[in-house]
Amino acid sequence: MPAPYTIRRFKASDMDRVLEIERASFGKDAYDRKLFAEYERKCGGLFLLAEGSRTVDGYSIACVSGKYSSLVKRGSLVRRNDLVASLESIAVDPRARGKGAASSLLKSTIRRLKLQGVHRITLMVRRSNAVALQFYERRGFTAVRRAPGYYENGEEGLVMRLTL
Numbered sequence: 001m002p003a004p005y006t007i008r009r010f011k012a013s014d015m016d017r018v019l020e021i022e023r024a025s026f027g028k029d030a031y032d033r034k035l036f037a038e039y040e041r042k043c044g045g046l047f048l049l050a051e052g053s054r055t056v057d058g059y060s061i062a063c064v065s066g067k068y069s070s071l072v073k074r075g076s077l078v079r080r081n082d083l084v085a086s087l088e089s090i091a092v093d094p095r096a097r098g099k100g101a102a103s104s105l106l107k108s109t110i111r112r113l114k115l116q117g118v119h120r121i122t123l124m125v126r127r128s129n130a131v132a133l134q135f136y137e138r139r140g141f142t143a144v145r146r147a148p149g150y151y152e153n154g155e156e157g158l159v160m161r162l163t164l
């Protein structure tokens, strides 16, 4: 039975805990304080935390891009929605994995994106990250493109996509 998580927005006082989770999850590839602050500024509404009964166990960040546009087609005005999102990062404290924190974060992100009219979310994952790959596949993401040499160590990335 998964632990119940409350999903809420990031606030400045959460920064130290997010950095702890980040370093424990990504080591030398961890994002730094400055980058998280930048994400907060740009994508704050979708910088989310999974809060358990005592601590914050995980975070995720998604950013929306694109726009609504209007065009005239056969004499009538058509509104087109080009809004898409990217999952910039998601990580859970290694001691709290397998309890549903990431699932709750993703579910809440998708719910919020749908409310904004976003119809697609993409992400980039390391080919060697079997746990994350399986996590995304089991939640409906499919690999749509390879990105050879995307990571600093030359490793290939995989672009995955989910239609909402």
Ligand SMILES: CC(C)(COP(=O)(O)OP(=O)(O)OC[C@H]1O[C@@H](n2cnc3c(N)ncnc32)[C@H](O)[C@@H]1OP(=O)(O)O)[C@@H](O)C(=O)NCCC(=O)NCCS
Binding pocket: 025, 026, 058, 089, 090, 091, 092, 093, 096, 097, 098, 099, 100, 101, 102, 103, 104, 124, 125, 126, 129, 131, 132, 134, 135, 138
């Ligand atoms: C990928 C990651 C975010 C998943 O977080 P999580 O909170 O463990 O995910 P959940 O508990 O919601 O789901 C994990 C799945 O693994 C299973 N699992 C069981 N025991 C587990 C364990 N000890 N550790 C991890 N997963 C476990 C869960 O049952 C679940 O299975 P399901 O897909 O059939 O539902 C987490 O492993 C992580 O932070 N990894 C390092 C950072 C990373 O790679 N991020 C992604 C970059 S693209």
